[in-house]
Amino acid sequence: MSKDIPVAKITGFYVEVLRPDLLPLAIRTPEVDFDRIYHGWIETRIMSMGRSNAARIMDGFRLPRSNTYAAAASMHFASLSDCYWIRQEAENISWEYVSLYRADISEEVAETSLFGKKQMFHGHIHTPEPSTAGLSAKAWYRNADQKLWLYKIGKKEVAASKILDAIGADHVPYLDASNELRQKAEEEQIRKIYERNEKLVKCPIITSEQRSIVTWYDYEEHCDDEHVNPYTQIKRNPKYHEMQVCDYLLGNADRHGENWGFYIDADTGKLGDLHPLFDHDHAFSEDARIVAQTTEHNMSLKQAAIQSLPYAGRLNLNAIRTMQHPEEITEEQWMGVQQRAKVLIGERVRQREEER
Template identity: 30%
Template sequence: MKTVYEIMHGDRKVAWLDTQGHCKIYFKNFMPFSLYLEETENDIDILVNNVTNFYHWCASRILTLDRQYAKAILNSIGASQAFTDKERANIALTYKCLSLTDIYWVRNKGEKISFEKVNLYENHLANALVDVSLRGKQPSVHNEHLAKEEAAKDLATNGCYPKAWIRGTDHFQLYKDGGEDIVENEVLASKICQCFDCKQVKYSLGEYDGEAVSISDIMTTKEYSIVSREAFEIYAVNKEIDPMKYILRLDAYSFYMMNILDYLIGNVDRHWGNWGFLIDNKKNKLISLHPLMDFNLSFNAYDTIDGSNCQTVMPQRMTQKEAALVAVKKIGLNQVAEIEKSWFANREKDYDMLISRLAVLKEYNK
């Protein structure tokens, strides 16, 4: 028997789709940016594409299996170690494809349930998956029901290093592990970035289970979501939009500051999944690039002045230095505070390279 799913944006029913590929779109402007559906009665190719695209979108709302402890997390909720989009989608559908990145979710047709009852921002869940997410510890059998509920937030957090969302008194915080050096790199890079005028997530040093973690506040709310550059590419292709022209019209300043700061701190992990856009949920409109985040792979490719290849400008080929020089020419350096040498205890080489790179940009900024 076919199943009919309703794709929800908060309490707005955006579309429905059945497992044979038939669909009805009610609000095109509120469709997920990375989900493309077409209405048809009997075009086999379109029907197949609809189902494929839907499963791919659902699958993108759970973690990838290259993330540390991913298999342990899947085991903790009694799920298979899914390898196909359909298998991964079925896992996401068990918790209605909920995520802390946006307000989309999925329910079965006829299901009487509201966003108020299921959204992760207001409904308190025990932190049942924190141990397995950060340390790989399996929950007891008695806690398996909590783990399945908690999966909605931790499974939808991408990246390959251990991490977990922990609810504080009034908001979520992201705890990230990866080893003492990785945590130290992220916190130090965050301090450096705060010396420049740029919207950014701030990372501080914390502790979980006796080991160091970096801690940051969540940037999304019921009012504001984020969508990755990778997801936007799907939207841009289907709408015949030039992505880079669109980005520079929308928020050139944040784009250029991202390239400047990634060069200075030697961040080699600015792939299309960890930068993107901030969305006003009332209109489902892109309003700017979202705050700069994810610095734990900083101080890599840090032995030469040029740095690594710049990932944000692909498919164009450009080093991080070249991209940063273009950015400085466009918007200036925008340094607002001094970088303290005392932050670099026993890291003299890193400090020297940072100052050398900064000098290159200052010279070009004259």
């Protein structure tokens, strides 16, 4: 289902495509079969047991830890990335009932997902946790403004957000939410966070019932079906080149194909622009040999940034020279950012001199 529109009917292992134009992008082909739906879509909606507190989430649902499929299935495989879901033909339910955008999110599950609280979940549960990607502790809350916010334990993303703000990059803002800890966590949980010298951080949701996101991996799958090179168009997009520069500047070692991608119109299935940058909890690496994960050919993060510099002119790298040291990172990490900014600024000068 895409909202209340049936897009494919699965009977046994046979798939009847009803709306090929509205299928999830990674499996958008009239010849899609059950194997592609299961391994190319359903498996992406299932929580990894490698995720922090995953075992306690499964315990709370009173499900075997080996059966994360059942947890996602209980939410009809709905997520907060898009408006797709699955129902049995005989089920008399609609998108109104399933949508996580409209539901009262389960704070019980959020407490377990974010803080590792041991508890059983009761009543009818709506929660995105069984389908939220990534391995770090995180949870969704609907705040007093009735908007959805993603909460995480960490602090690097607040520093990254300040730096990206300063240089004018398009990114999801991460805010220090430590003043909300006593509203959401128990004393023992708070003590552990402070002992690890971490913080509670939050960022606003960037999707809606009108605007979904698809990952780069999904886009690559689609391009493979269409027999086109996925880098042909993306290399013409300034935001792509800005991402390369930002990741080198931040020392981001984790820009894999699931944490960057595109907006897509949830009603028409039409692909849009790259969504803002997010997920920087592995930034500020001191490894100078980080390999770029977002380029067509093998190269280092530094090489990718230098190659993209001519097409990322909107970024104000000089702002690093005047901004204050973000308190969330160490002096050594901040010096690393300044040094990488110096490299980029010098390279930009050299490239412009060569153009003359």
